[in-house]
Amino acid sequence: MTVISITSHKIFVQKRNLISISRDIREQLNINEGDVLDVRIENNKIIIESMKLVPSDQASFWSETSQNDMLEAKSDLDSGNVREFNTVSEFLDGIKK
Numbered sequence: 001m002t003v004i005s006i007t008s009h010k011i012f013v014q015k016r017n018l019i020s021i022s023r024d025i026r027e028q029l030n031i032n033e034g035d036v037l038d039v040r041i042e043n044n045k046i047i048i049e050s051m052k053l054v055p056s057d058q059a060s061f062w063s064e065t066s067q068n069d070m071l072e073a074k075s076d077l078d079s080g081n082v083r084e085f086n087t088v089s090e091f092l093d094g095i096k097k
Helices: 023-029 064-079 088-096
Strands: 036-042 045-051
């Protein structure tokens, strides 16, 4: 479970409408130079959320379905709910059952 610390920070809009995120916030959220932030308005508030980009050839791995499948597989491994096959034929016969 993620622990969320709620603090308030006052920042000023600088020249060219730039804002700076304080070091403690950057460290807490692991935000570094070059990272991408999603900025949106919700209920008249500005929400800034750190994003980690995924290469397109890995996007399917990070889908909710794939992640749930990986968690299920890890649970099966941890509980010993696995089978071993010595040949491809054994494997194919095993998945038909």
